[in-house]
Amino acid sequence: MSLSNELLAILVCPACKGRVEPADEGRGLVCRACRLRYPVRDGIPVMLVDEAERIGD
Amino acid sequence: MGKTFKDHFSQLADAYRAFRPEYPEEMFRWLARVAPRQDSALDCGCGTGQATVALARYFRVVYGVDPSAEQIVRAVGHERVRYLVAPAEATGLPEGSQDLVIAAQALHWFDLERFYGEVRRVARPGAVFAAITYGLFTLTPELDRVLFRLYRDILGSYWPPERRHVDAGYRTLPFPFAEIEPPEFAMTAEWHFDHLIGYLSTWSAVKEYTVRTGNDAILSVAEELRDAWGDPGETKRVAWPLSIRAGRID
Numbered sequence: 001m002s003l004s005n006e007l008l009a010i011l012v013c014p015a016c017k018g019r020v021e022p023a024d025e026g027r028g029l030v031c032r033a034c035r036l037r038y039p040v041r042d043g044i045p046v047m048l049v050d051e052a053e054r055i056g057d
Numbered sequence: 058m059g060k061t062f063k064d065h066f067s068q069l070a071d072a073y074r075a076f077r078p079e080y081p082e083e084m085f086r087w088l089a090r091v092a093p094r095q096d097s098a099l100d101c102g103c104g105t106g107q108a109t110v111a112l113a114r115y116f117r118v119v120y121g122v123d124p125s126a127e128q129i130v131r132a133v134g135h136e137r138v139r140y141l142v143a144p145a146e147a148t149g150l151p152e153g154s155q156d157l158v159i160a161a162q163a164l165h166w167f168d169l170e171r172f173y174g175e176v177r178r179v180a181r182p183g184a185v186f187a188a189i190t191y192g193l194f195t196l197t198p199e200l201d202r203v204l205f206r207l208y209r210d211i212l213g214s215y216w217p218p219e220r221r222h223v224d225a226g227y228r229t230l231p232f233p234f235a236e237i238e239p240p241e242f243a244m245t246a247e248w249h250f251d252h253l254i255g256y257l258s259t260w261s262a263v264k265e266y267t268v269r270t271g272n273d274a275i276l277s278v279a280e281e282l283r284d285a286w287g288d289p290g291e292t293k294r295v296a297w298p299l300s301i302r303a304g305r306i307d
Contacts (some may be wrong), residue, residue: 007141044129
């Protein structure tokens with residue numbers, strides 16, 4: 001596994017510390033528990049709750 | 058999340074890369090040696106990644122986190138380094154994953170209670186935490202006199218209050234880990250006169266002075282500095298007092 005993929009696979013939600021899942025072909029990381037989607041901009045995860053997008057059911 | 062980080066630095070990212078001093082290689086070698094393993098390290102408040110990349114010479118993977126996307130975008134790339142936009146207090150890294158956590162010239166900005174909790178969370182058993190800081194540099198006695206006047210008398214009230222912790226080598230900050238005494242490391246550089254002026258321009262107090270007064274604090278001492286330097290093409294050795302507080306996380 002490349003380090004970039006490894007990075008996306010290991011990250012946790014900064015709010016609940018639960019695992020986040022890669023989404024949108026690596027352009028986002030989703031926390032199902034908090035219903036938040038963290039953006040990945042140019043390959044760099046932005047793990048800021050303020051910048052996360054709320055996702056629907 | 059109410060608290061926004063204090064971003065004194067975003068516009069200065071390029072100047073930082075050009076003029077900030079380099080940490081001594083021996084320091085990174087020592088940090089790698091005291092870490093229980095050399096698998097994974099984390100640099101909190103990594104800025105443009107100067108220390109992050111240096112750690113990559115010793116660790117399989119190094120994570121650099123900084124809340125400023127501006128700084129991360131300008132950070133130095135390395136095949137074993139991964140950057141994240143994240144605050145030091147909530148890094149997004151998994152628990153029990155790091156052999157070494159460092160904060161280089163950054164600990165005084167953090168919410169320490171939350172940060173130390175995050176360090177314990179991401180640390181593997183026996184991992185090492187190290188906070189590194191450097192204060193006012195020295196050149197020659199003549200230059201130091203002018204520089205100290207700039208640093209303390211002219212800019213004194215323009216430094217953020219957290220600066221006093223830097224001046225104290227972080228001895229004033231709480232440190233909840235079993236301390237490891239580091240060896241002494243010299244942090245030096247060879248400068249032309251232009252480097253001195255460029256470095257001074259990265260001081261947050263210089264920027265703050267301009268914002269509040271509309272004047273350039275460096276300009277008020279530039280002539281004195283030039284006279285004290287002598288031949289501007291001549292290089293001089295600059296030395297920073299480097300302080301490290303390191304400890305093992307139980």
